[in-house]
Amino acid sequence: MENKHPNAEVIELSIKRIFEHIGEDPNRPGLVGTPDRMIRMWAEIFRGYDPAQRPKITTFSNGDDGVIYDNMVLDSGTFYSVCEHHFMPFFGRYVFAYIPNPKGRILGLSKIARVVDYYAARLQIQERLVSDVVEEIISVLGEEYPPLGVALVMEAEHLCKTMRGVKKQGKMVASRLTGAFKDDPTARAEFMQYVTSRLNG
Numbered sequence: 001m002e003n004k005h006p007n008a009e010v011i012e013l014s015i016k017r018i019f020e021h022i023g024e025d026p027n028r029p030g031l032v033g034t035p036d037r038m039i040r041m042w043a044e045i046f047r048g049y050d051p052a053q054r055p056k057i058t059t060f061s062n063g064d065d066g067v068i069y070d071n072m073v074l075d076s077g078t079f080y081s082v083c084e085h086h087f088m089p090f091f092g093r094y095v096f097a098y099i100p101n102p103k104g105r106i107l108g109l110s111k112i113a114r115v116v117d118y119y120a121a122r123l124q125i126q127e128r129l130v131s132d133v134v135e136e137i138i139s140v141l142g143e144e145y146p147p148l149g150v151a152l153v154m155e156a157e158h159l160c161k162t163m164r165g166v167k168k169q170g171k172m173v174a175s176r177l178t179g180a181f182k183d184d185p186t187a188r189a190e191f192m193q194y195v196t197s198r199l200n201g
Contacts, residue, residue: 046121116133
């Protein structure tokens with residue numbers, strides 16, 4: 001049997017009070033088990049607050065396999081998070097790239113998605129989420145021989161805009177570019193061309 005949160009009863013009572021606030025009957029059959037389900041759901045979707053679930057990022061010395069790599073490495077995928085202003089989801093796609101330092105380390109690329117998911121599993125704003133992921137990757141690759149550049153673009157639909165307020169669809173884009181992606185027009189243009197193809201594809 002799954003262990004309950006130590007404050008589960010207090011939390012469930014608070015959720016019931018919220019139901020009453022919006023005009024619902026927390027004791028009607030369809031809602032009887034909902035507070036418990038919400039508590040268990042929050043443990044899952046907000047796992048980014050649990051240090052034990054922080055992903056372990058595998059890295060390798062550049063050149064270990066006989067090849068020194070200093071070209072752009074790209075990855076893309078989806079993400080889901082929750083806006084801290086209205087406690088509503090925002091979700092979309094990300095495009096990540098980095099240029100390894102010839103003397104530095106190489107990422108296990110599958111770990112990028114895990115880092116994105118970990119930091120997305122918190123109450124967030126999109127701008128901070130982008131920064132959190134980039135700073136984590138730079139930190140993992142090390143200060144002695146840092147990557148030559150790291151870039152991340154996230155495009156997301158925010159339900160706090162779609163479902164409330166102006167009630168208009170529209171996607172927000174946030175980005176963080178460092179190193180060559182910020183200072184080298186050629187590297188930036190190559191990355192942004194890939195971003196356009198992935199987000200519009």
